[in-house]
Amino acid sequence: MKVPFFDLKRQTQGLKKEVLSKFEEVVDNTAFTGGPFVEELEGKLQTYLNVDHAIAVNNGTNALYLALTALGIKPGDEVIVPANTFVATAWAPSYLGATPVFVDCDENTWNICPQKLEKAITPKTKLIMAVHLYGQVADLDSIMSVANKHHIPVVEDNAQALGASYKDRKAGTYGVISCTSFYPGKNLGAWGEAGAAFTNDEGLAAKMRMLRNHGCEQRYHHDLVGYNMRMSGFQGAALSIKLDHLNGWIQRRQHIAKRYRSEIKSTHIKWQQAQEHSDSVYHLFVITTENKEALLEHMKVNDVGYAFHYPIPCHLQKAYHFLNYKAGDMPNSEYLANHCVSLPMFPEMTDEEISAVIDCLNTFQ
Numbered sequence: 531m532k533v534p535f536f537d538l539k540r541q542t543q544g545l546k547k548e549v550l551s552k553f554e555e556v557v558d559n560t561a562f563t564g565g566p567f568v569e570e571l572e573g574k575l576q577t578y579l580n581v582d583h584a585i586a587v588n589n590g591t592n593a594l595y596l597a598l599t600a601l602g603i604k605p606g607d608e609v610i611v612p613a614n615t616f617v618a619t620a621w622a623p624s625y626l627g628a629t630p631v632f633v634d635c636d637e638n639t640w641n642i643c644p645q646k647l648e649k650a651i652t653p654k655t656k657l658i659m660a661v662h663l664y665g666q667v668a669d670l671d672s673i674m675s676v677a678n679k680h681h682i683p684v685v686e687d688n689a690q691a692l693g694a695s696y697k698d699r700k701a702g703t704y705g706v707i708s709c710t711s712f713y714p715g716k717n718l719g720a721w722g723e724a725g726a727a728f729t730n731d732e733g734l735a736a737k738m739r740m741l742r743n744h745g746c747e748q749r750y751h752h753d754l755v756g757y758n759m760r761m762s763g764f765q766g767a768a769l770s771i772k773l774d775h776l777n778g779w780i781q782r783r784q785h786i787a788k789r790y791r792s793e794i795k796s797t798h799i800k801w802q803q804a805q806e807h808s809d810s811v812y813h814l815f816v817i818t819t820e821n822k823e824a825l826l827e828h829m830k831v832n833d834v835g836y837a838f839h840y841p842i843p844c845h846l847q848k849a850y851h852f853l854n855y856k857a858g859d860m861p862n863s864e865y866l867a868n869h870c871v872s873l874p875m876f877p878e879m880t881d882e883e884i885s886a887v888i889d890c891l892n893t894f895q
């Protein structure tokens with residue numbers, strides 16, 4: 531049996547009629563940018579996360595850019611960013627002329643290491659960016675306590691963990707602002723590009739709403755140098771429908787992960803250690819193995835799809851050569867980059883496909 535790494539068509543086909551009929555409403559209302567369908571989504575997201583303000587924008591990268599602009603990050607500032615993340619986390623400080631200061635991940639949870647984070651703080655540190663990678667919430671207790679001790683705000687990059695909880699609250703409600711991505715392949719994916727920022731701070735929310743719309747509250751009165759980061763009405767409409775399914779999809783991802791964790795007996799692989807006080811929403815199911823090439827060959831022969839998240843850590847990306855990091859600076863992130871394999875993980879996987887992945891891993895010697 532062939533098991534794809536990911537198949538977005540299954541979910542899309544299932545929702546096609548409903549989403550297309552809402553798209554007709556968008557057309558009939560010519561509500562193409564911002565407007566009632568985006569506002570409906572913002573209201574639903576506020577309820578879902580239990581936050582005061584959701585600011586819908588045109589992608590997750592811009593949500594982070596908007597957040598850091600609103601927080602006043604400027605040239606010369608240092609912003610702490612995990613070395614093990616999708617590189618977009620680092621773009622926002624770079625866009626603003628600030629320096630991303632990369633910090634290694636913990637060797638077991640693969641999220642930012644709180645001890646190394648504290649060591650990276652200098653008088654220039656103006657912000658900590660906490661990423662909940664692969665769907666698993668980072669060690670928020672430790673991160674928040676370091677941040678509070680040094681009076682540094684935290685922005686959560688929640689692009690991969692929307693819907694995950696930490697203690698009694700949702701991830702994305704601990705930092706002063708959190709951001710998410712609705713890139714089509716995310717747990718909650720748009721039918722195009724989209725993202726959002728969240729906050730309980732009314733002043734920051736007002737500033738972000740202005741900044742996303744050319745810096746104005748009142749049309750043609752531009753109080754700030756703003757951007758055009760408005761969300762398309764079509765994405766608001768699609769995401770409003772899809773948000774109602776998110777918890778069910780997360781449960782299915784957790785079921786698949788539970789089967790992988792309990793039924794895969796191979797001693798050649800290691801997985802992401804669970805974070806205390808939290809349950810991953812398994813955007814990705816990443817493992818590491820010392821025998822990566824042999825495992826990939828075995829998966830190929832057995833027709834099981836795979837991917838890599840991520841093959842190069844941020845500090846070794848060409849874009850950041852000018853920061854003079856070198857191999858060996860972030861041993862845990864580098865180990866992960868060199869040994870990671872992502873297994874198929876999407877809610878529409880059939881029970882047979884899940885079993886086929888498990889059988890494949892169990893026959894790997």
Ligand SMILES: Cc1ncc(COP(=O)(O)O)c(C=O)c1O
Pocket residue numbers: 589590591592615616618619661687689690710711712713724725
């Ligand atoms: C951790 C992380 N941050 C930021 C982004 C950027 O989001 P987008 O692709 O919507 O710009 C993504 C996803 O692509 C991501 O996974």
